[in-house]
Amino acid sequence: MTQAPSHRSGGRSISALHFRNQIKQLWINLRSSLWFLPSLMVAGSAVLAVALIEADIAKWEESEEF
Numbered sequence: 001m002t003q004a005p006s007h008r009s010g011g012r013s014i015s016a017l018h019f020r021n022q023i024k025q026l027w028i029n030l031r032s033s034l035w036f037l038p039s040l041m042v043a044g045s046a047v048l049a050v051a052l053i054e055a056d057i058a059k060w061e062e063s064e065e066f
Contacts, residue, residue: 030036
């Protein structure tokens with residue numbers, strides 16, 4: 001009697017492996033894009049700018065109390 005093929009591979013379902021392969025392919029496509037790194041730098045700069053402005057405002061308000 002032969003066994004039916006399992007839908008599991010190494011404890012992972014085929015759909016989970018398919019999803020993981022799609023994520024890997026998306027990551028490869030992003031990294032090969034010329035827009036990826038500059039976009040990260042712009043987003044990081046925007047976050048840093050907001051954080052520094054908030055820190056400056058907090059420090060300025062703290063110094064007004066004296």
